[in-house]
Amino acid sequence: MHRGTRKQRRLHRVVMLGYPQAQILDIVGPLEVFARTARWLRDHHHLQRNAYEIELIAPSPGLLETSGGLALFAARRYTETRRADTLLIAGGIGYAALMQDRKLLQWIRNQASKVERIGSICTGALLLAAAGLLDGKSATTHWDYCDRLAQIATGTRVERDAIYVQSDNLYTSAGVTAGMDMALAMVEADRGKAVALAVAQELVMYLKRPGGQSQFSRHLTAQRRDDVFGNLELWMLDHLDAELTVENLARRAGMSPRHFARLFARRMGMPPAAYVRRLRVEQARSRIESGAARAKRVARECGFADEQSMRRAFRLLLGVTPTEYRARFAGDA
Template sequence: MEVPHRVGMLVYPDAQLLDIAGPLEVFARTARWLQARRCLAVPAYSVELVAASAGPVATSSGIAVVARHGFETEEAFDTLLVTGGIGYASACRDAALMAWVARHAARVPRLGSICTGALVLAAAGVLDGRAATTHWDYLDLLAAQAPGCRVDREAIYVRSGHVYTSAGVTAGIDLALGLVEQDWGRAVAVAVARELVVYRRRTAAQAQVSRFLEAERRGDRFGELQLWILDHLGGDLSVERLAQVVAMSVRNFSRQFRARMGETPAAFVLRLRVEEACRRLEEGGASLKDIARQCGFADEQALRRAFRRQLGVLPQAYRRHTTAA
């Protein structure tokens, strides 16, 4: 790159500070990493804030950020992101802001939103005919406000053409790392994630609500059972054992489980075991034999069969892809 890739972030009163700082720090850290490791003469990225008018903008945390540009300045950004936060509703009613978003959405090469920033894009008509996501607690609102949008209720972030939307708050970091990977490759994205001490870079398709949180939200015997399963993935999780844990007959348990969970107990357990095996493979170190045993598979061959059936790849290939640096 001969000039920095300009990343702009649209901010407004009562925006979420982490929605702003998290993604922008990814780009800034990437620029520093590339200058130090690749000896780039020019920073790979520059980051700038834009608001209705240049100057300080108060976030919902009480900390103010300073916008360099106002709407009167027609800046040409390479990537434009829209923050989320509790101020999104007021932003959606701001005619000048809506007009500015719609105008720039039509010409910026890459447009994205963090968390409830997707509702701002929806209000500006940007998401019509596109797939999108947002914070899990606002998915129904996004579907209601943008009936022409295909709402993805699971993904960490979604790409639809040149428009990217991310799930809640810290998912903006995952989106930013995904954009860095597009620009500079996976090795750079992984290295930056490590410098930021991000536990791991989540893929776009990874569920935004963890199985533990999902189980805790249920608040019924099946939620308690789900937590129990997650703590006993390496043990006996036959339908007989699960029915015993919740003190139900096998027949009644199987029927109620499928009605409430949308799949059979065996399919549910297998999915959780594969997800846990994925996590352990991404962490590296453990052998396939150990991972198979820890996740409740009979042997390595059973692990391979489950991966091929559910993910379409073998465990070794999955590990190489997710740990390459």
């Protein structure tokens, strides 16, 4: 407790690495969370000094044009950075130009061993991967770049549905606004849930969307697949309470069960049974988030044999039970 109190009294420096054609909200969103927390603590806890200090750095000092056309000012080059406790790497289409910058990647690698924690927003995770920091870790990025991340960081478990992922002192988040969810999680770790909740309320946000909450709508994703599997998935989403066996799905797709299972796994990234289980868990999770009262009814409507089957599936995919998920979501919201 004494050590924690001393840590809270110390100024915590949050440094964001931006660059030309970075996404502006990837930069200002998380930094606003820390800045607003510092102001809230001054106003409500009567702190005499800021709890957080924020700084934007870049490959070159001066104005950097973001991908939306607005320019931000970085007072310092990254090599001139003073002490950082939290180092964040912004995302945006400009990340590709930095992937071959060996000096920058080496600097990121060196900083990772010095800072209290390091994190990325959106495609910033690809820079962490290029710096060799994601090997043996779990990580996420914007859903449209997950395949790219998996290709670069072959030793990384890519969490494709996650809003943000914490793996030891390394944080990665999905696209754009997810960086603010990640920043709130960091504030909660530093200052406790009550402070993070108060800041979230001031920012008109949830305290946090659960780390495993899906980044995107399955219905929209299925509609983008203009083929037999896209049409099949749309049908599955509307009939999760049906008997979705390989044989029944293959019959609907007009294929033999063996050929269907092989093509499905290649196209969708997992066997049919695992995919059906994921769809059912996502639907059940959505029902719980919307306030569905009875677990038995949720299990039946989402196609689980019983509550215990749903419980096991939640444990496997989310690491929590439906009851724990309900309590977490209610507390966060």
